[in-house]
Amino acid sequence: MKKCLVLTTLCMLLVPALSMAQLTYQKDVRPIMEAKCSNCHGPQTPLVDEFKKDKDKFVKQNKGPRMDSYSLLLEFVKGKDAGAIMRRLDDGKSKDDKKPGNMYIYLGKDEEERQKNLKVFKEWVGSWNLKRKADLTPEESKKVTAPQ
Numbered sequence: 811m812k813k814c815l816v817l818t819t820l821c822m823l824l825v826p827a828l829s830m831a832q833l834t835y836q837k838d839v840r841p842i843m844e845a846k847c848s849n850c851h852g853p854q855t856p857l858v859d860e861f862k863k864d865k866d867k868f869v870k871q872n873k874g875p876r877m878d879s880y881s882l883l884l885e886f887v888k889g890k891d892a893g894a895i896m897r898r899l900d901d902g903k904s905k906d907d908k909k910p911g912n913m914y915i916y917l918g919k920d921e922e923e924r925q926k927n928l929k930v931f932k933e934w935v936g937s938w939n940l941k942r943k944a945d946l947t948p949e950e951s952k953k954v955t956a957p958q
């Protein structure tokens with residue numbers, strides 16, 4: 811009987827701990843990027859500097875800047891283009907104009923899947939801050955975690 815109680819208690823402690831396990835790029839974000847974004851941000855696409863030099867041409871070919879690795883993607887989360895992922899994937903619900911970012915639509919085939927995948931990105935990023943690099947305070951920057 812006592813053993814049973816100990817086991818039950820252990821389980822009750824473990825279950826929330828497991829469900830709160832930290833999201834990572836490799837485990838949670840990469841599969842979404844591969845399924846939903848790689849057609850236009852995969853290995854066939856230009857690195858961001860090259861992309862910026864000839865943006866119109868690449869956009870016409872449905873190519874965005876390349877994001878198919880952790881370090882490439884991180885530039886758009888907390889690097890040079892900090893907040894780009896957040897601005898583009900945001901669903902607009904907490905913004906005054908309610909306009910979603912223009913990549914939100916690619917997160918899923920319907921609203922349910924888009925919301926589910928947005929939640930993964932939000933939890934992974936840690937702090938869903940839409941600001942650009944120059945407007946971020948060091949404290950705000952630190953809260954953006956996005957672990958590998």
Ligand code: HEC
Pocket residue numbers: 843846847848849850851868869872873874875886891894895898899912913916917
């Ligand atoms: C059908 C093609 C297509 C798909 C699918 C797509 N994108 Fe894009 N994306 C583009 C193009 C083209 C641009 C550049 C034009 C623009 O800025 O809107 C872009 C721009 C971006 C930018 C801005 C980059 C910068 O210059 O700062 C981000 C961030 C982004 N996409 C993220 C994503 C994510 C995440 C997904 C998957 C959920 C995704 N995109 C799916 C075509 C696509």
